[in-house]
Amino acid sequence: MNLDWSVVWNNLPRFWDGALMTIWLSIATMVLAIPGGLILAFMRLSRMRLVAKPATAFVEFFRATPLILQIYWVYYVLPAYFDVQLSQMATAILGLVCNISSFNSETFRAGIISIRLGQWNAGRAIGMTDAQVMGRIVLPQALMRVLPALASTWVSLFKDTSLVSIISVADLSYVSLKIRTESFRIFEVLTAMAAIYWLMGYPQAKLVDWLHRRYKVAE
């Protein structure tokens, strides 16, 4: 095999920009999908059906359909049929946020439900409102419990951002595949792409493992 790694070294600034975009997309998505997930979780836990049902429908739709389809849908269907024109970046983030919010909401909901009723009663017994019990007693414990699950979602998200390359958002995947097309150095470019993803993803996966160990004991 005749390898020429210069294509990688010469394009390092472009790979760098792509990697930054991947990181930026992941952070922007998570920053929005945490409150999004909390809101959906609270809606689903509501006793009012009119509040709970739409949230359930939203979550079940986005959890059960592929992310690539959601991104395509936002990108092609919204402008064509609803006269909503979003930038590629906004499209990418909207698709990712809807998807990750749905997963987060299930994580938060499970965490909130896992806090036993006795904690609610103890909070109420000292005269707290239900909102105070939720905010000061239940939610802090629930968040601590679901931190590992949340971190796992983060790592998945980090890799799933590669799907936005299909709508020409210049993330690491898009940049890599573009360099490949220009240079025809398939092996070198894809290897470099894998190496960069791995270098960024591996420490995150290790961090998740650590979080799992750290927060394994609930009480």
Place this chain on the structure above:
Amino acid sequence: MTGPEPKQRRVGGASAPILAIERITKRYGTLTALEDVSLTVNRGEVVCLIGPSGSGKSTLLRCANALETLDGGRILFEGREVHASDPKSARAVRQRMGMVFQNFELFPHLTVLRNVAIGPATVLRLDRGAAERRARALLAKVGLSDKAAAHPAALSGGQQQRVAIARALAMEPALMLFDEPTSALDPETVGEVLSVMKALADEGMTMVVVTHEMDFARRVGDWVVVFDKGRVIEEGPPKQIFETTTVARTREFLSHLGWHGESTLDTAASSSSEAAQHPIDKEEVDR
């Protein structure tokens, strides 16, 4: 009720009761947990509720603290009716009524100090400094000053329950409810919790205690109420319940617990080593 009711001899009986439970009924589906139960608690009085498991004692406490809605009857606390279904009324009651649970239910994510301070800080809106000063004073009172910075998981069961008592006291309640406060404890830590409770009673705190500790009921209680199958089968001063009861079901329940009425009591009372056998007399609070 059975037997003569020496109402005039009850502690605080001269003024209006702080808690009046009037013919309440509570059902869970087809199960009747409480049926037509009436009970009064006077200011400064220690009322002990005894009886077999599932006889409705704990349910009564939960109803009193507005944690359960009623299916009949009413509850008056400080002269006002308790409405569990109205959040405002329920909160007003709970702020004046401390509750201690069988399983402590401390907040595991907070330090011991914050556990005690969180009530005054969030509900009474004391500033952080004032809330924590109050919390420190109460931790000193239950003998746990040195544990202020620890998390509940680092404490023994007895220590956790003392923190839970301090947490309830932090709201400066007019009445304290104890729901089997020593049932989940290792035998060796029961005494330290009972000591704290006895000290509270000696200070004049009004208390309602659901307990299986018959020694405590007999020695600290001013009034004992016996439950069976969701009903009150007998009530009276400890002497009546533990020594002279004529109610067969009360006798049966007590003998199941190894309590053999007068003869045992007489023997115990005449024994000079009696005090040492009773955990509440041990100086364990500051251990």
